[in-house]
Amino acid sequence: MSRHSAKLLVVARRYARNEHDAHDILQDALFKASRHLHTFRFEAALSTWLHRLVMNSGHDYITHRQRRESPHLDDTEDSSRETHPDLTHDPFGHLDLSLTLSAALAQLCPDQSHALILVDLYGLDIASAAKIANVRPGTIKSRRGRAREQLRRILEEARADGLC
Numbered sequence: 001m002s003r004h005s006a007k008l009l010v011v012a013r014r015y016a017r018n019e020h021d022a023h024d025i026l027q028d029a030l031f032k033a034s035r036h037l038h039t040f041r042f043e044a045a046l047s048t049w050l051h052r053l054v055m056n057s058g059h060d061y062i063t064h065r066q067r068r069e070s071p072h073l074d075d076t077e078d079s080s081r082e083t084h085p086d087l088t089h090d091p092f093g094h095l096d097l098s099l100t101l102s103a104a105l106a107q108l109c110p111d112q113s114h115a116l117i118l119v120d121l122y123g124l125d126i127a128s129a130a131k132i133a134n135v136r137p138g139t140i141k142s143r144r145g146r147a148r149e150q151l152r153r154i155l156e157e158a159r160a161d162g163l164c
Contacts, residue, residue, distance in 0.1 A: 015058030029057040112147035
C-alpha cells in the first residue's frame with residue numbers, strides 16, 4: 001500500500017474539498033481493498049484495481065455529500081452574497097452547464113462515453129484506461145476522439161438552442 005498510496009491520494013483529491021476528505025476517501029478505498037483482496041483476479045495490475053476502488057469511493061463520497069447538503073433559503077445569505085461575492089461559494093453556479101453536459105454524455109455511445117470519462121474526467125493515461133476497459137490503447141483513443149467530436153456537436157446544438 002505504501003508504494004501506491006501517494007498516487008492514489010492524488011486521485012482521491014479530485015473528489016474531495018479538502019485534504020482531510022481526500023484522506024478519508026483513500027482510507028475507505030484501502031479498507032474496501034483489504035476486505036475484497038480475495039476478489040482481485042490478477043487480470044490487471046494491482047495499481048489499476050486500487051485506482052478504480054479510489055474512484056468508486058470518491059463517487060460515493062460525492063453522492064453522500066450531495067445528499068447531506070441542502071440549499072439554504074435564507075434572505076440574509078442572499079444579501080451577504082451580494083455584499084461579499086468573493087467570500088461565498090455558489091454551489092449552483094455551474095448547474096445549467098452540468099445538466100447540459102450530463103444530458104449530452106447520456107446521448108453518447110456507452111463505450112465512447114466510458115473512454116472519454118476515464119481519460120478526460122478521471123485523468124487516466126490511455127494505457128490505464130485501456131486496462132480498465134479491457135481493450136487496446138488504440139481503441140480508447142478512437143472511442144475518445146469520436147466521443148469528443150460528438151459531444152462538441154451536441155453542445156454546439158444546445159448552445160444554439162439557448163440551453164447553455
